Amino acid sequence: MKRLAVYCGSATPENPIYINAAREVGKALAKRGIAVVYGGGRLGLMGAVADSALEAGGEVIGIIPEALVGAEVAHKGCTELHVVSGMHERKQRFTDLSDGFITIPGGVGTMDELWEAISWSQLGYHQKPVGLLNMAGFYDQLIAFNQNMIDVGFIRPQHAGIMIVDDNLDVLLDKMAAYVPHKTIFQMKADDL
Template structure:
């Protein structure tokens, strides 16, 4: 695992634990010689991850749309900064550059980015691990909701199990090392016919 994409908030959140977790993740990845790929911003948890990785001697690759770069929220001290035309191009390039995906706490953008790469995994576009860094139980209700989605018949358990969780970067990275993408039909009706 050479590069990990980090999705996270462009705001710091209300708890200092979130900023501490972002810094810890950036530092941990750098110490393991894993490059951080992220959205290229200098603010919020995004900036904390990048700064910590850089301070620890790591490499950080940012991918930011021109519209956001023009607002001067881009990080000017990155190892590489790719400026793209759209959010679609941003996500596609981040996914292409990465071997795995981690979501720290964040808002709608973080959820959307995480679920897009998870969907790509589900339908076989890639086999890269996708994990939630569950700081202070931030993703506990989401995990419970996904369990309910399985119970309601809209998700198979094998695909629910693709959402790896950990309370620390070390725990999540260890789970990534043993991850194997499931070979199971996404469409439940077709699965029942087989």
Template sequence: MENNKICVFCGSSEGNDLAIIEAAKQLGNTFAAQNISLVYGAAKIGIMGLVAKAVLEANGEVIGVIPEFLKKKEVVHLGLTELITTENMHERKLKMQEISDGFIALPGGIGTLEELFEILTWLQLGLHTKPIGLLNVNGFYDDLLQLLENMVRKGFLSMENYELLLVDTNIDALLAKMAEFRAPQIPRWLNEERA
């Protein structure tokens, strides 16, 4: 992966953990320093806004993708390098996947989980071959990772698919894992003709 453009999924709230707020700023600074363009949901609020602000203040590139109905509210960041408007949420996720070289999930809420698991499902199905990282700041995702491990134990998730999600607590280490990522072959059952 060339790491030219990385899409970041994260909260539209800042939450109450200062370590997460600091990690968001650090991620933005790292992107700018490494010439990685940020692709994100175009909001000026929450963790989303903090990452974008950090990239922009360090003279990095930020591409926001937002559906029209959210653009009308007081959430859109108007100082981005590029703002792409879509008709709806689904089109927004398709556009983000299309223009990004990889994905990182920071802490967030239901929307963040939904975006993370959809892009992970698309990778599992062979719809893209891009790396997906989970930045586990201050143990935020420990319970989620335990749940995924339980899915493996109970036979609902293969170890191969579990390992598609690259996890680290350190930004540079996570980016290194993403750079080394090679997507597995598309499962044979997806290639077989169905009668």
């Protein structure tokens, strides 16, 4: 994995555990020689990931919609900053430029990005690893919900391993590097569905 899309929040929660963990993610990716592809913002966890990766000598590629550049939240210190027309193009660029995806804490936008990466993998638009860093138990309920979708049958057994989860970044990155692509829906016949 040479580049990972990092999905995270643009907010700075009161508890410093999240911003500190975001800094660790940026630094760790840079030390592994993995470039960060992210939302291009300078605020919150997004800014912390980018700044720490840059400080550690890493490459940071920001992808930000025009409207957010106008709101003055763009990170002008990125190695590359791509300004796109909107969110759909932004997410497509994440997929095109990355070898995988890692999600750390965030809000609605972060969930949109995570679920789209999983959905596109399931369908067959990509077969890249989709990681979820469950720092401080932030995603416990989401992991349980995902398991419920598997148990009920809304996620097929061959797609149950798309979301790769760990609470340790190094372990998660190793799991992602070892990811073996699954059979996609596009590869299946109607009888398999």
